[in-house]
Amino acid sequence: MALIELRDVKKSYKLDSIEIPVLKGISMIVEKGEVVALVGPSGSGKSTLMNIIGCLDVPTSGEYILDNIPVQNMNRDQIAHIRNKKIGFVFQNFNLIARLTALENVELPMIYAGVGRKERKERAMELLNMVGLSDRSGHYPTQLSGGQQQRVAIARALANNPPIILADEPTGSLDTATGKSIMELLLSLNDKFGTTLIIVTHDPTVASYCRRTVRIKDGLLVE
């Protein structure tokens, strides 16, 4: 069953009234429970594609059907709801809110989902425990190492039990050993919960963990 379906998705940026095409017609299907590595040279449009799949950006043309719902017909709040419930995003630079503690960062998606305070704290604690950071819940992001920050980010991505986790170079700013453990953590989610994973990477060893590899070059897929 197709969870993610892209039909001839194009994205171009306007710079000084010149259209620069970045995605030149991408069609792909990702089934529920798949683990996909998205690889390609720098500037090929991987992040652009991930942002569209993650509903952080909209395509210039083409269709995006997520869980049988065409995303392009939705209003901003409906899209926010999808980001909240269906997608967990893991960024290369972690994107934690510096003013909030690890625990509060993990709570954030649940706040917007309307989860009660007590339940939220409990679940956030559970998640931090799962990523091995139960003793760091009161730390602020600046008091954590890169690997620890990325674990917090993964815990946050999991907060509302989303069926899809999107990770844009999750190990990009980490050393090899830490990167490996983060990859193992992500893959374990697929094993345990059947979470669909799409992981952008430059690293062939990271890609080798994934069952399917999608290559992108100059805004087009080359399987």
Next chain:
Amino acid sequence: MSFYDLLWMAMRAFKANRIRSFLTTLGIVIGVSAVIAMLSVGKGASEKIQEQIASIGSNLIIVLPGSTTAGGVRMGLGTQPTLSIGDAQAVARECPSVLRVAPIRAGVAQVVYANMNWATGVVGTTEDYFEMRDWKAVSGRVFSDEDVRSASKVAVLGQTVVDNLFVGEDPVGKVIRIKGMPFTVIGVLERKGQSPTGQDQDDTIIVPVSSAQRFLFGTTFPGQIDRMMVQAIGPQYMEDAQEEVKQAILQRHKQEDFTVRNLTQFLQVQEQSARVMSLLLLSVASVSLIVGGIGIMNIMLVSVAERTKEIGIRMAVGARVWDIRMQFLLEAVILSTLGGFVGIILGVVSSYLMSKAFSWNILLSIPDILIAFSFSFFVGILFGFYPAYKASNLNPVDALRYE
């Protein structure tokens, strides 16, 4: 997202920027306290003038001898002794718009009781005078029309005179000497305080006009009086009454050697200028409140720009348009209402201090305070909305890319 969560988020934001939040609030504090202080001072001033107008009496016209011009030469009002009791009686008889007339023969006299003496203004008039000025006796009685007819030597005292002649003694029934003539005190008047021109209205003795003419000030022609006070039957009849009085006296004098003046009008003009002044002060104060609001807007815009990335993150994890909007709107409203609250306290305290330091009359009312407070609330909404709107309209990808 619950209100509690929103509130908690706002508190976290203030904690991160204590000094900035404090300074932003200060703008509103100053604005609100200025509005409160100006309101209380302005209202106090016009209340005081209104009180003074009431103490003079309502719908009053005064007739003075002497015209403004006589044979091309300007004459001082009241310099020519031309008015008489007969004129007053004619006015009372012939003018339909006139309710009461009080002829006045007055002067300054030395008053003695036992070993005390005091120089004060003595007013000789009729019983109508008390009615016109709405002036009652607090002890004893005022004199009657019988006292006037028989020129009895009775006197009604103002409080200041009592204070200066009698020490812990009831003046009623005592005999005082005015210009050496014995007068029996029959009553003491209630306290009226200062007149709008700053005179002590209680420093006076009131006697029957006939007695004043016969025993105290004399007359150069029969029935001479210094002026007369006329009360119209209603505020809308003031002009009619003035014209009727003028015609009635003109018929007797055959020349305009007297002047008719509206006494209340002069005071109302004074009150109006006090109102304009307080309105002016209030608008200056309101401007400072608006400047405070602009300060909030400025800081909120800075705050939105600084937290662009945070907004992107919040959107990426599922914040809806109004979640973001409410977050920033609430911050602005908290800053402004907090400022409003402190501003009210400061405004009340400072108007109290002003009233003490300059002995100004102030008037603070709960509705005014509530209005000032809700004004600060709306300033928060008004000036917080644009930054909040701007924040909610960010595109998540662009916001996340912001460093």
